Structure formats: C-alpha cells, structure tokens
Amino acid sequence: MEKPWKCVDCGKRYRSQSQLEAHRRSHTGERPFTCTQCGEGFSHLCSLLTHQRVHTGERLFTCSQCGKGFTCSSHLRRHQRVHTAERPFTCPQCGKGFTCSSHLQTHQRVHTGERPFSCSHCGKGFTQLSNLRKHQRVHTGETPFSCPQCGEGFTCSSSLRRHQRVHTGERPFTCSDCGKGFSQSSNLVKHQRIHTGDRPFTCSVCGKGFTQSPHLLKHHHVHMEKPWKCGDCGKGYRAPCLLEAHRRSHTGERLFICSQCEKGFNQFSSLRTHQRVHTGERPFTCSQCGKGFIQSSHLQTHQRVHTGERPFTCSQCGKGFTQLSSLQTHQQVHTGESPFTCSQCGKGFTRLPDLRTHQRIHTGEKPFTCSQCGKGFTRSSTLRTHQPVHTGERPFTCSQCEKGFSVSSRLLRHQRVHKRYRRTPELGAGLGPEENSAIHSGEKLYTCCVCGQDFNQSSSLSEHNYSHNKEMAWQCEDCGKGFKYPSQLETHRRRHTGERPFTCSRCGRGFIQSSSLRIHQRIHTKERPFSCCVCGKGFNQSFNLALHKRVHTGERPFTCSQCGKRFSQSANLAKHRRIHTEARPFTCSVCGKKFKESSNLAKHQRVHTGERPFVCSQCGKGFTHSANLLRHQRIHTGEKPFICCVCGKGFSQSSTLLTHQRIHK
Structure with missing residues (x-):
C-alpha cells in the first residue's frame, strides 16, 4: 500500500496523516498524554493506557504455562521465551543468544568495550544505565535495601538476597555431578565447567579459551593498545576511566569511603572487599576444609597448605614459601636487614606491620578489646587466644590422650610428648615408651648435645645453642659479652645504660624488654593465663607453673652435693649451700653486717633508714x-x-x- 505521508526530518513514510503526526512527536519531544496519578507524559495514547496498569495492578496478558501476568503483550511474548528457550537475538561474535534485542545490544558492548554511561564523580564507565545508578549509590552512601537480621544496607536488592543466605546457610544451587551447593547460580555455572572442561569465552585474536568472561576481558588487554598514559610513571591504560583510577595512587585521593569505619579507598572493588570485614562475609570457600576467605587470592594462597605447593624459593638456602611476601621477609634473614626501626627504642623489624604492632607497647594503645571483660590487646590474635578464658572452650584436642587446648600451638607442643624420638637433630637420642607421660611429669624433651641441658620447647633449645656458637658477631663494648643478633645486643646494652623504654601505664615502672612489661601488667589485671591441670591454681608466668607442678610430682631435681638434700628450685639450693660454706654475700653498706639472702639485707637496712613500710x-x-x-x-x-x-x-x-x-x- 502506498505511503504518501513523509517525515521531513528523517524521511520515514506513513499511510495516514495521524500516523505521521504521532511519529513527529519523537523529533519534537512532545508528550500530550499525561498520567493523572504520577504526571509522566507519553507520545501515544496506547502507551499511556499500558502505563496506567502499573497503578491499577491490572495485568491483561497472562502466561498459559506459569500463570504470570503482564501489562502489555510484548512483555508476555518476551517472557514466553523463558519456557520455549527461544533466543532469537544472537551475537555475531561469540554466538551467545538472548531473548530480547536490548539484552543483545548491552552484551555487544563487552566485545566493543563501549561504556556509554559514565559516573560524574569518578569517571567510571558502565554498559547499562541501571548499573550506573547502582554505582552512584557508592558515592551518595544510599543503601535502600536493608537486611532485617543484621541491619546491613545494600545498594541493590540482588545483593541483599545473596547476603541473606549468609544467615540462613541456604545453598539452593547444587552441582549434579559432585553434589556441592552454592549460594549463587553464577558460582554453580562456573563450577560446572570444572567437570565439563568447557571454556565458552574465546579470544578472537589468539583463540585462547576461558571459563569466565572476566578472565577473557583481562586477557584482551594483552592485545589492546593502551593510548592513555600516566604522566607520573608512564604506565598505559586502554580507557580514560582506568587511567583516572590509577592516578589516585599518586595523588592519594580516596573517593570510596566505608560507611562503618570511614576508611577511604581509591577503588570501589577495594571498598567492597573491605566491607566484608564488617559483615563477616567470606564468599571464597576452600573445598577441602571449608574455611572461608574475603578475597580469592587469599583462598589460592591457602590451598597451597593442602597441595604442599611452595612456588617461591629462596636462592640462598633453597627454602620454599607459599607467598612472595613471605619470601621477601625471609631474605632479610640472610642480609640482616631490618628496614623498619622503632623511633623510641631503636628495635628493628623486617615488616612494617610488626613495627606498628610493637609501637603500641610504647603508646599503650590496645585497639582489640574483649567484649566480656573489657581487657584490651595490641593484636587481634592475642584477643582470639584470650576469649576461650571466658567460654572455657578448648577446640584443639589431642588425638592420643584427648587433652584439650584453647590454642593450636599448645596442642602442637603437647603432641611432641607422644612422639617416639626426641627432637634433637644433632644428637638424635631415642626415647622409651615411658616418656609418653612427660607432659604430666614436667619432663623436658629437648636436650643440648653440647652440655646436656634439657628444655621443654625447641625454641628454647635454639636460643640456648647460641651460647655454644663461637660466631657472636655483636660484642658489648662494656662487658665483652657476644650476641648473635644486633637486636639482642641492643636489649643487653640497656643493663649498662639503665634505659627502660617500656613503661607501665598504671604504676610507671620501667622495663628493659616488652615481654617483661607484659608479664608485669598481669599484676594489675590479675590475669593468670597459666593454670595447673591438677589443682587449677593460676600463674602469671609459665615458668612459675613449671615450678609449681613439682609440688604434685614431688620432683626435686636440684641436689646438694654435701648433704644430699634435694630442692625443687635452683635458687633454694643456692641459699641452702650457704649453710655449708657460711657465705654471706650480701653486706650492709652502713654497718658492714653480712647476710645470706638479699631479702634479709633489705629488711636490715630499714634499721638505718628508719623506714616502716607496713602500717x-x-x-x-x-x-x-x-x-x-x-x-x-x-x-x-x-x-x-x-x-x-x-x-x-x-x-x-x-x-x-x-x-x-x-x-x-
């Protein structure tokens, strides 16, 4: 049929004047049909009638298979393709099919790299307008979708639905091959490719296949030009938004702020990862032990624990590591480098985090607080170790004697008792079966092959071995004593200078070492972390507990060579020997009177000073x-x-x- 009515703007023809008139409104922007309820305007009457069904809830077009209703017939036709699996719109580059043309247009931007919707705040580009709107909530802080259980807010409803599965533990998407469950369908689809070996995303340049589209997009960067160059470091980027994000690493600008702790980040992805610290979400789970991680890179590093893989090897000693950072830290053992130095006490550290933790000893800062007793700690690991004191929980159990421990390191130390051979690499002396009860008798399993002294920990034996090592490169100028490391010499020097850089915040008493300060602080806190397994008595030092255990075992390892009397402590034996030698090593500087013990001298001196401290x-x-x-x-x-x-x-x-x-x- 002839179309005599022609549009002067675009040349399109119509059969009637009314059709041309309606078409002209697309050029003029005229919208003569207005909704009385929300005020939205439309260029066609039929479009207004369809829109009004949104307010009335009327759904004239119903799916014959599932009963779902729609406001217009085109929406019904699009929906029916879900049941028929019809995908009439196909991507010419990768062959992927879509149910509607708009989805195909959006998808093609993956291949072209086109991102027509840009954020006015940070310049980041998006392929869809809806994604831009969601992204803008990052800058405005708007989180309209809130979890009813924990109150956490989300920028989109789909994120809320995924989050709620953290509380319910729901994993509705199950693999038909291995039965593993997933909280998201996308994770299931990715997982199934492990069984099928399918790599649906293929590079059009080199033909390499990938299991996920993000991996293909990253790979495309190898073939693409990078015309956007950073003026500071010269690094190239393929889009201005990526260059803009990179520039923040030089300027220090942090546009993305955490709403809970106000920490800033220069990339939105970094903010997203950080927020999992507050939500407790750990979306990356180890398939072997079930442990969850905040980042996929942490999971990859963890999996090496199970596989035994250590890809980073030290070129000097051949020791392998699971992480590059661990190798870099280890290499400082060979170079002796401690690049991070405390400005107050001069102690050196190989890692910046260790220095920051150490500085809290001087500042008294304890950012990790126990929710039950209010006690503060300088490290989160120390807080976790402390918390079982309240719960009584001992999750680490010995498989041989079923004794429980609150910390895994104590279990590992205990398990050495059950091993057949003593861990002394130089000596290699075997132990008999009767030594399986050594942990209860206080027996020490680590013996020095030079002098025969016993220790209950391998670390104590290692430290003791330094006393036999003639290569003591660090000599004290005052007394000539040698040390293995400069940090040990630095600590020793304080005995001559009288310097006490570690001060108790409660009573002002100073200490040479941070460990001495920590032990002293237990006097104020009344903390007694070392408990006797026989009578339950608590002690503030492991050394005191070891001495106390001899009360129950009757052990008296220190024997007087003259009369045969035995003692549980070497100090008591030293006092006793003065009976035979009549030695009185402690002399009063005022009257010259001599005493066998320093405590008796201290009491005597009050006669001269007139001090009466007990009132x-x-x-x-x-x-x-x-x-x-x-x-x-x-x-x-x-x-x-x-x-x-x-x-x-x-x-x-x-x-x-x-x-x-x-x-x-």
Whole structure:
C-alpha cells in the first residue's frame, strides 16, 4: 500500500496523516498524554493506557504455562521465551543468544568495550544505565535495601538476597555431578565447567579459551593498545576511566569511603572487599576444609597448605614459601636487614606491620578489646587466644590422650610428648615408651648435645645453642659479652645504660624488654593465663607453673652435693649451700653486717633508714616487717591463734605459748 505521508526530518513514510503526526512527536519531544496519578507524559495514547496498569495492578496478558501476568503483550511474548528457550537475538561474535534485542545490544558492548554511561564523580564507565545508578549509590552512601537480621544496607536488592543466605546457610544451587551447593547460580555455572572442561569465552585474536568472561576481558588487554598514559610513571591504560583510577595512587585521593569505619579507598572493588570485614562475609570457600576467605587470592594462597605447593624459593638456602611476601621477609634473614626501626627504642623489624604492632607497647594503645571483660590487646590474635578464658572452650584436642587446648600451638607442643624420638637433630637420642607421660611429669624433651641441658620447647633449645656458637658477631663494648643478633645486643646494652623504654601505664615502672612489661601488667589485671591441670591454681608466668607442678610430682631435681638434700628450685639450693660454706654475700653498706639472702639485707637496712613500710590501718603504727604488723593487728582483733594443748589457753604469739607451756612441765 502506498505511503504518501513523509517525515521531513528523517524521511520515514506513513499511510495516514495521524500516523505521521504521532511519529513527529519523537523529533519534537512532545508528550500530550499525561498520567493523572504520577504526571509522566507519553507520545501515544496506547502507551499511556499500558502505563496506567502499573497503578491499577491490572495485568491483561497472562502466561498459559506459569500463570504470570503482564501489562502489555510484548512483555508476555518476551517472557514466553523463558519456557520455549527461544533466543532469537544472537551475537555475531561469540554466538551467545538472548531473548530480547536490548539484552543483545548491552552484551555487544563487552566485545566493543563501549561504556556509554559514565559516573560524574569518578569517571567510571558502565554498559547499562541501571548499573550506573547502582554505582552512584557508592558515592551518595544510599543503601535502600536493608537486611532485617543484621541491619546491613545494600545498594541493590540482588545483593541483599545473596547476603541473606549468609544467615540462613541456604545453598539452593547444587552441582549434579559432585553434589556441592552454592549460594549463587553464577558460582554453580562456573563450577560446572570444572567437570565439563568447557571454556565458552574465546579470544578472537589468539583463540585462547576461558571459563569466565572476566578472565577473557583481562586477557584482551594483552592485545589492546593502551593510548592513555600516566604522566607520573608512564604506565598505559586502554580507557580514560582506568587511567583516572590509577592516578589516585599518586595523588592519594580516596573517593570510596566505608560507611562503618570511614576508611577511604581509591577503588570501589577495594571498598567492597573491605566491607566484608564488617559483615563477616567470606564468599571464597576452600573445598577441602571449608574455611572461608574475603578475597580469592587469599583462598589460592591457602590451598597451597593442602597441595604442599611452595612456588617461591629462596636462592640462598633453597627454602620454599607459599607467598612472595613471605619470601621477601625471609631474605632479610640472610642480609640482616631490618628496614623498619622503632623511633623510641631503636628495635628493628623486617615488616612494617610488626613495627606498628610493637609501637603500641610504647603508646599503650590496645585497639582489640574483649567484649566480656573489657581487657584490651595490641593484636587481634592475642584477643582470639584470650576469649576461650571466658567460654572455657578448648577446640584443639589431642588425638592420643584427648587433652584439650584453647590454642593450636599448645596442642602442637603437647603432641611432641607422644612422639617416639626426641627432637634433637644433632644428637638424635631415642626415647622409651615411658616418656609418653612427660607432659604430666614436667619432663623436658629437648636436650643440648653440647652440655646436656634439657628444655621443654625447641625454641628454647635454639636460643640456648647460641651460647655454644663461637660466631657472636655483636660484642658489648662494656662487658665483652657476644650476641648473635644486633637486636639482642641492643636489649643487653640497656643493663649498662639503665634505659627502660617500656613503661607501665598504671604504676610507671620501667622495663628493659616488652615481654617483661607484659608479664608485669598481669599484676594489675590479675590475669593468670597459666593454670595447673591438677589443682587449677593460676600463674602469671609459665615458668612459675613449671615450678609449681613439682609440688604434685614431688620432683626435686636440684641436689646438694654435701648433704644430699634435694630442692625443687635452683635458687633454694643456692641459699641452702650457704649453710655449708657460711657465705654471706650480701653486706650492709652502713654497718658492714653480712647476710645470706638479699631479702634479709633489705629488711636490715630499714634499721638505718628508719623506714616502716607496713602500717596498721587502725592506729597508724608502722613496722619494718610484715610479720610484726600481723602480730600487732591481733591486739585490735583479739585473735589468739596459738592454743595450749593442756589447759586450752590462747595466745597471740607462738613465743608466748612456748613460755606458758613451761608451767605444765
């Protein structure tokens, strides 16, 4: 049929004047048909009628297979392709099919690299307008979709649905080959390619196949020109938005701010990864042990634990590592380099994170706080170790004796007791079966092959071996003592200089080493992390626990060579020997009187100074000894703990009871 009515703008022809008039509105932008409810305008009456069904909820066109309703027939036709699997719109480059032409147009931008929708804030480009709108919520902070369980907000509803599976544990997408479940269908599709070997994404230049389209897009960069050059470092990029993102690494600009902790990032992907710290989401799961990770790179590194792969090898000693950063840190052992130095105490570190953690000792900062007792810690790992104190949880169990431990390192240390041979590489002496109970008897499994001294940890033996090593390169100028490392010499030098850089924030007392400060702080916190497994008594040092265990075992390893008397501690043996030698090494500088023990000298010196540190809380009288104060306090309390067994009379002092008992003789 003839079309006599021609559009003067585009040349298109129509059969009637009314059709031409309606078409002209596409050029003029005229929208004469307006919705009375929302005010939106339309160029055609039929478009207005279809739109009004949005407000009325009317759905005239119903799917005969699933019953779903639609407001217009074109939407129904598009939907029916879901049931028929018809995909009439095919990509000429990769052959992928689509149910509607708009989806094909969007998909073709993957091949052309076209991103017509750009963010006005950061310049990032998108292939779809809807993706741009979602992205802009990153800058505005808008999160209209909130989780009803934890309150976390999301920029789009699909992200909320995926997140909710973290709470429910739902994995609705199951692999038909191995039965593994996934929380997202896209993850299932990617996983199934492991079984099929399918690589549907092929490079049009070199023919290389990939299992995922992002991998193909990354690969395309190899063949593409990079016309956008960075003026600072000369690095090239294929798009201005990528160059803009890179420039932030030089300017320090951080456009993407975390809404919870206000930390800034120069890329949105970095912000997304960081937010998983707050949500606890770990989308990358190890298929062997089930452990979850925030980033895929962390999962890849972890999987080497199971495979035993160590791709990074030290060129000097041949030791292998699972991470490049671990190799770089290790190489500093050979060079002796400690590039990160504490400005307060001069201690050197091979890694910047270790320096930052160390500096908290000087500042007193404890950013990791226990939610139950409020105690603060300088490291998150120390907090995790502390938390089982409240729960009583001991998740690490010995498979041989079923003893439980709160920390895996203590279990590993304990398991050495059950091993057949003693771990002394130089000596290699075998142990008998009776040594399986060594952990309970306090026996020490690591023996020095030079002097025969025993240790309960391999690390203690390693430190002791340095005393036999003649290559002590770092010598003290004051006393000539040699050290293996400069950090050890630095610590030792403080004994001569009197420097105490580690100060207690509560009482002001100073210490030479940070470990001594940590032990001291337990006096204020009352923390006793080392508990006796027999009686439950707690101690603030592992050394004190080891001494206490001898009370239960009856062990007295220190024997007097003159009278044969045995002692549980070397210090008690040293005091005892003075009975035979009559040595009195502690001399009063005022009167010259000598004493066997330093504590007796300290008490004696109060005679000269007049110091009376033990004061009665009731009458204010002072005493030089705590025992004298206890005797005095019985005057106020009327307590008479010493009772005569003959007549039952009580006395406040034992000496008075002895005098009284002479009456009955």
